[in-house]
Amino acid sequence: MNNLKNLSRIERNEFGRLVYVDSFDVRHVGVYPVRAFPITAPDSGICLMDDSGKELLWFQNLDAVPDCERGILEEELAVREFMPFIERILKVSSFATPSIWDIETDRGSTRIKLKGEEDIRRIAGNALLIADANGLQFLIRDSTKLDKVSKKLLDRFR
Secondary structure, eight states, rough: OOOOOGGEEEEEEESSSSSEEEOOOOOTTOOEEESSTTTTTEEEEEEOOOTTEEEEEOOOOESOOOHHHHHHHHHHHHHHHHOOOOEEEEEOOOSSSSSSEEEETTTTTEEEEEEEGEEEEEETTEEEEEEEEEEEEEEEEEEESHHHHHHHHHHHOO
């Protein structure tokens, strides 16, 4: 199913789980949205999957989804895709790894542990994805737009 006309409705059940009711009035409980390109094209290519990983519905663009369903999908995506954006690198404990980084994100200040330089990955253009020792992922949208101190500290690891 890859046509928006097949969309009957998306809702939450009494337990807060996402439910997709298809055009045949079949209720698919426990569905979840997945972005095809979460960083480079977050509003394009959204798939609705069932609890076994089967694709139920494909949205070319999130803007084409009716407002009430789009709100539910955006809420669910926000919960599933927790990824803070690094705004500043305040200091690092060492220029050898592992090292502890004090950073400011869009969600506040925190401290992360970088296990190795391979945990800093370029993903698109000047965007970087940094994985900390606990498996959390942090995004630098554009490394060229960081402040001078942040750039200098980051350059020691790339």
